[in-house]
Structure formats: structure tokens, C-alpha cells
Amino acid sequence: MRKAMAEAEVGDDVFSEDPTVLKLEEEVAALLGKEAALYTPSGCMANQLALAIHSIEGDEVIVEADSHIFNYETTAASFLSRVQLNPVKARDRGILSTEEIKPAIREKAYYMPVTRLIALENTHNRAGGTVYPLERVKEISIFAHLNGILMHLDGARLWNACAYSGKSPKDYAQNFDTVSVCFSKGLGAPVGSAITGSQENIAKARRYRKIWGGGMRQAGIIAAGALFALRNNRERLVEDHIKARRFAEIIHESSKNARIDLDRVQTNIVLLQFETPLDATLARLKDAGVLLSAGANGLARAITHLDVTMQDCEQAAMTIVKLFG
Numbered sequence: 001m002r003k004a005m006a007e008a009e010v011g012d013d014v015f016s017e018d019p020t021v022l023k024l025e026e027e028v029a030a031l032l033g034k035e036a037a038l039y040t041p042s043g044c045m046a047n048q049l050a051l052a053i054h055s056i057e058g059d060e061v062i063v064e065a066d067s068h069i070f071n072y073e074t075t076a077a078s079f080l081s082r083v084q085l086n087p088v089k090a091r092d093r094g095i096l097s098t099e100e101i102k103p104a105i106r107e108k109a110y111y112m113p114v115t116r117l118i119a120l121e122n123t124h125n126r127a128g129g130t131v132y133p134l135e136r137v138k139e140i141s142i143f144a145h146l147n148g149i150l151m152h153l154d155g156a157r158l159w160n161a162c163a164y165s166g167k168s169p170k171d172y173a174q175n176f177d178t179v180s181v182c183f184s185k186g187l188g189a190p191v192g193s194a195i196t197g198s199q200e201n202i203a204k205a206r207r208y209r210k211i212w213g214g215g216m217r218q219a220g221i222i223a224a225g226a227l228f229a230l231r232n233n234r235e236r237l238v239e240d241h242i243k244a245r246r247f248a249e250i251i252h253e254s255s256k257n258a259r260i261d262l263d264r265v266q267t268n269i270v271l272l273q274f275e276t277p278l279d280a281t282l283a284r285l286k287d288a289g290v291l292l293s294a295g296a297n298g299l300a301r302a303i304t305h306l307d308v309t310m311q312d313c314e315q316a317a318m319t320i321v322k323l324f325g
């Protein structure tokens with residue numbers, strides 16, 4: 001990847017003249033079966049571009065209560081697009097159903113917000129990397145479009161959802177007006193995400209990206225890392241899922257004080273509930289060489305990725321069992 005980045009052909013992407021960025025955008029759009037794509041510095045920007053292009057000020061966007069857009073994008077929806085988020089809590093580990101969404105749709109009245117967009121997250125980060133069944137996505141999408149509501153997918157980890165379900169990125173993407181994806185995270189590129197959709201929507205997104213200061217010049221250097229990741233690192237994601245499962249199973253079998261809901265361990269995220277206070281627990285683990293972060297709702301969060309081996313995962317799990325019993 002570093003070699004590809006060092007050798008990248010570049011141009012000025014503000015003038016759409018960077019051949020490597022253009023290639024990345026073309027490949028990711030084709031992979032998702034969309035007309036066009038736009039390279040962005042981050043997943044947050046890709047999601048926020050979707051909100052900006054789909055809505056007008058004062059609109060409402062339905063999201064899951066534990067979604068990234070609602071919890072981790074620093075009120076950007078109200079800040080940048082002046083829309084309101086309507087968080088709906090999913091009963092099934094972050095995975096919404098049409099029945100749960102229906103009551104959140106606003107009646108049409110001048111004094112009510114307009115429900116403009118539903119944004120789903122697949123895999124669902126705070127729920128522990130859980131995957132939407134394709135049928136569920138289709139059902140929500142049909143319901144939304146019949147009601148004149150647009151659909152966006154926060155697909156930061158769509159690649160993991162595909163590796164788990166055996167479905168293609170296109171299978172999921174065809175149910176959405178826009179899809180954002182990340183080349184960082186599990187794919188291992190240092191920078192960048194993309195938003196994909198129709199030519200018209202991506203032209204609008206390009207304008208907002210510039211307004212928000214995200215127009216980049218010789219971005220081919222980082223896009224080359226993303227392109228390398230897209231081409232080479234998707235198939236190996238199943239390995240990360242196997243490592244996460246093994247890590248979780250060792251702890252589940254041998255620990256009384258670190259609890260794991262094994263049904264949630266579908267992809268590369270493992271959520272752990274410790275008896276001891278979270279901050280002190282994470283600090284103790286760090287001292288012992290195991291890096292977990294604070295996840296949602298007081299849980300600790302472990303991630304497997306291309307830089308940790310199966311042996312690392314087994315050792316980390318055994319350290320947790322040894323330290324906490």
C-alpha cells in the first residue's frame with residue numbers, strides 16, 4: 001500500500017484532474033452499482049454530505065438511537081444542514097425493523113417536521129458490528145420510497161457486512177439513494193471514505209465538500225492507499241471475523257467477570273461487559289498490553305483488523321481471563 005501511494009499518479013482533484021482519485025471513484029461507484037462517487041477525507045463527511053444533499057433545512061432524518069450519525073458526529077446534522085435527527089431505538093441489536101420506524105414517520109402538517117430521509121448503519125458500530133439481513137433492508141427501503149422518503153446507508157463497514165452475509169455491496173446499495181463507505185477502518189487505508197449515488201447527487205455533494213473545506217489537491221497519494229485497500233483487503237475481512245469470534249469464545253468460556261453476548265459477535269467488533277469500572281479496567285488492560293476502547297453504554301470494545309494476528313487475539317483473551325477471572 002505504501003508503495004502504491006509513493007508511486008501514485010496525481011493531479012489537482014479540485015479540478016477533477018487527479019487520475020488516481022478518479023479511478024478510485026469510478027471503481028467504488030461500479031462496485032456499489034451507482035452512477036458516481038466522491039472521495040471524502042472521512043466517513044463523517046460522507047454521511048453529512050448525504051444529509052446535506054437530500055434534505056432542506058428543518059427536515060427530519062430518522063436514525064437508529066445508537067447510530068454513528070446520532071452519537072459521534074458532533075451535532076453536524078443540525079450544525080451543517082439544519083436538520084433534526086429522530087432517533088429510534090432498535091430492539092434487535094441496532095437492527096431496525098419497518099414496524100419500529102413507522103411510528104417515527106411524521107404526519108403531513110405544516111407544523112410538523114418533514115420526514116425526508118432514513119439512514120441505516122451496516123454493520124452497526126455501537127451495537128457491536130451487527131449485520132442487517134438484506135431482506136430487512138429491502139423491506140425498509142420499499143416502505144420508505146413508497147412514502148416518499150429517501151434512504152441513506154452509513155456503510156462505513158459495509159465490506160464487513162458483505163463478508164459476513166455473503167451478499168455483494170451492490171445487493172445492499174441498490175436499496176439506497178446514497179451509500180457512504182470507508183477505506184480506513186477494516187480495509188486498512190490511512191485516509192478516506194466515499195459517498196456514492198446518482199450523478200446529480202454526487203455533483204451536489206462535490207459542491208458541499210468544497211463549501212466545507214474538503215476539496216483536496218494532489219489527493220491521489222492517499223487515494224492510492226484507498227484503491228489498494230479496495231482491491232486487496234476486502235476478501236481477507238473474514239479472517240478478522242474469525243479472530244474476533246475466537247477472542248470472544250475464549251473469554252465467554254473461561255471468564256466470569258468479562259461478559260460477552262456471543263450473538264452480537266458477527267464481524268470484527270467484540271463488546272465486553274466488565275464488573276469493574278470501565279476506565280480503571282481499560283487502564284489495567286493497557287498496562288498488560290491489551291488495547292480496548294470505551295464502547296457504547298459502559299461496554300468495552302475490541303476490534304480485530306489486519307495488523308493483529310490470531311495469536312495476538314488469543315493472547316489478549318487469555319490476558320483478560322487471567323487479570324479479571
Ligand SMILES: Cc1ncc(COP(=O)(O)O)c(C=O)c1O
Pocket residue numbers: 041042043044045047068069121123124125154156157182184193
Ligand atoms: C458507522 C460509522 N460511520 C461513520 C464513521 C465515521 O468515519 P470517520 O472516522 O472516517 O469520520 C465511523 C467511524 O468510526 C463509523 O463507525
